[in-house]
Amino acid sequence: MPTSSRNRFLKDFPAALHEGVGAVFVGAGVSKAAGYPTWAELLKDIGEELGVRSSDIQDLAALAQWHISESGAATGVRNVIRQEIGKDRPVPPTLEVLARLPVRQIWTTNYDRLVERAFAVINRPVDVVSGAADLSLRARPGAARLYKMHGSVDRMDDIVISTDDYELYRSKRGAFLPLLQAHLSSMSVLFIGLSLTDPNVRHVLSLIRESFTEAPPEHFAIVKPPSLADCSSEDEFRARTAQHKHWAKDLRRYGLRTIEVEHYDEIPELMRQVERRVAAMRVWVSGSWPLDFDDGRAGDLYRLSEAVGGLIADTGRDLVSGSGLLVGPAVIGGFIDRLRQDGGWDLDRRLIVRPFPQPLTDREPDQKRWTALRAEMARQAGIVIFLGGAKLEGGSQIVADGVLKEFEVAREAGAFILPIGATGGAAEQIAQDLTGSAIPSQGASAARPTDEELAVLSNQATTPDKLLKLVREILQRLAKPQDDN
The missing domain is CATH 3.40.50.1220 (TPP-binding domain)
Structure with a gap:
């Protein structure tokens, strides 16, 4: 073409x-x-009853009309349609x-x-x-x-x-x-x-x-x-x-x-x-952080997540979120707050939330349902930002395996993976896995930041303002037509 x-x-x-x-x-x-069948194929037998070939007739509605006039009713034509078109x-x-x-x-x-x-x-x-x-x-x-x-x-x-x-x-x-x-x-x-x-x-x-x-x-x-x-x-x-x-x-x-x-x-x-x-106009933010683990990082991650939500709104993209612990609510809050500054009239169109049902204390999560939700979110979003990604287990903080699963689902869906490794947890591990990998970082098929960008995003010394500035630059680059040649 x-x-x-x-x-x-x-x-x-x-x-x-x-x-x-x-x-x-x-x-x-x-x-x-x-x-x-095509209309000509559908009316083949009808035409033969009249002594004509449906393949020779341009106006097939006229052929149906002739049969109705000859038979005195539309029953014959309707039966053919129901028999052939009624099949699943x-x-x-x-x-x-x-x-x-x-x-x-x-x-x-x-x-x-x-x-x-x-x-x-x-x-x-x-x-x-x-x-x-x-x-x-x-x-x-x-x-x-x-x-x-x-x-x-x-x-x-x-x-x-x-x-x-x-x-x-x-x-x-x-x-x-x-x-x-x-x-x-x-x-x-x-x-x-x-x-x-x-x-x-x-x-x-x-x-x-x-x-x-x-x-x-x-x-x-x-x-x-x-x-x-x-x-x-x-x-x-x-x-x-x-x-x-x-x-x-x-x-x-x-x-x-x-x-x-x-x-x-x-x-x-x-x-x-x-x-x-269409998916490239939607950003899924994946991440979590334990609220009851006092390591001093929760507040910083919350503020950064809010700012990322506002940045997504500023760039005209939609937000996809699972509304998990700390990161999800913060991102959603920042996104909504920024939209409200312009009236927030299109919030119902631009916010896509799929909360993960949390189990009672004596029950296990519904992993099958969570897997289906992750697949749906990955299909809807062309860009996935990873923030943090940690949980408590036995009193110790470990990488959240759920966020790593979301990374795998997003990668299989062909989404652009954007981890802010400086936030620690799964985001840090994902950034390490992407650095130097064969996943393309430039051109129309780019699915990750460049190694240099990943290094800046993973540096603990990078200020929040510089992190946000780089994320904005990457999003703006992805919005422009790219060429692999």
């Missing part, structure tokens, strides 16, 4: 998601990747990533339940809006909204399948259109697997064109250009390639920038890159 379009997409769309103004439109190509097929990787992204508005013309099932796997709530009446229902707090503008397989009496359904769309389901238009006007929308020939989508795009004649909002569409393997001859390949180029260029009139992939199986990795870019 052209480097400029790819870089623009990987820069702007993750930023839109982070700011809460990113939406996704899921098309039939995603369902096809899961093993569901494996959720494709693209939707697994989509469910993890901070997207709240999802549109689709598909009937299947792939998106709902992808959300269910990670216990994330999603409100399904498959009929016009559903639009008036109040959204659940924290739930994403899935707009199935052509209906759903679990409501077969209210799906869009024929010419009549398209022609009467505005009277029966027209309430979807102004909402979609509003999202296309005010948000950055990513189209995945969508054929932009759907009459309703084309209609809304034309409305956007009318509203923004000179500078329409920018959206993105992941598309696959024709390949020679898809064509019966070189002449057909050249003709389809020329048509694709003109089509992609024409989409710019609607503010749509195309991101080309050679194969559909490239899309999941592209989405994972989006996920990593």
